Amino acid sequence: MTKKSTSILIFFIVLLVLFCAVFLLKQVNNPTKQLSEQEARQAVLDEYPGTVLSMDLQDGIYLTRLETSQGLYELKLAAATGEIASIVQLESTATAEPSPVPTPAGTEPPAVPATPSPSASPATPPAASARPPAASTAPTAKQWITEKQAVYIALQEVPGELDDVDFENGPAGSYYLIEVNHSDGREAVVQVNAVSGAVMSIAWEKKDDDDNS
Numbered sequence: 001m002t003k004k005s006t007s008i009l010i011f012f013i014v015l016l017v018l019f020c021a022v023f024l025l026k027q028v029n030n031p032t033k034q035l036s037e038q039e040a041r042q043a044v045l046d047e048y049p050g051t052v053l054s055m056d057l058q059d060g061i062y063l064t065r066l067e068t069s070q071g072l073y074e075l076k077l078a079a080a081t082g083e084i085a086s087i088v089q090l091e092s093t094a095t096a097e098p099s100p101v102p103t104p105a106g107t108e109p110p111a112v113p114a115t116p117s118p119s120a121s122p123a124t125p126p127a128a129s130a131r132p133p134a135a136s137t138a139p140t141a142k143q144w145i146t147e148k149q150a151v152y153i154a155l156q157e158v159p160g161e162l163d164d165v166d167f168e169n170g171p172a173g174s175y176y177l178i179e180v181n182h183s184d185g186r187e188a189v190v191q192v193n194a195v196s197g198a199v200m201s202i203a204w205e206k207k208d209d210d211d212n213s
């Protein structure tokens with residue numbers, strides 16, 4: 001190897017070392033930002049009015065105990081994003097109906113459509129009279145129930161821990177698919193109509209192959 005080739009090789013090695021040093025320095029000076037306890041506390045109260053009794057950071061998750069007029073809840077809040085990953089009711093107040101999830105700030109639980117009286121005799125069965133809405137009468141985004149309201153409805157049907165929420169469009173219209181982990185180890189997928197709030201279906205899935213229930 002000539003002297004010139006050796007000099008070029010040394011130059012590139014030094015350049016590579018400098019690049020690695022700069023990269024590592026940036027990583028040290030800019031670690032992944034997490035919410036402070038005060039910011040996490042405010043994020044919880046912004047969603048659900050009440051009193052935060054305790055908050056403990058474990059593996060990037062704030063384990064929070066929240067007391068509301070509906071009872072005592074345990075919440076898991078992601079420290080990096082401020083998103084509430086799960087809500088579990090621990091106790092309910094004597095004067096309030098048990099509710100798997102506290103009422104979100106600024107919203108009321110959606111009204112459940114009234115069941116028709118047995119004496120009522122509809123002229124046409126719903127399945128026969130249902131027709132796809134015309135393009136001019138298609139529901140707008142303002143007519144949809146919110147994701148929080150859909151989760152509230154799903155947890156009323158299947159009490160448990162919220163896992164995931166998806167918004168879908170299909171032949172039957174727009175709807176939410178809410179995955180709920182039940183206390184017996186099974187997972188339920190609740191389909192909630194995005195316009196009326198009606199529960200369209202509940203599908204149960206086994207989490208463990210050995211579960212014979």
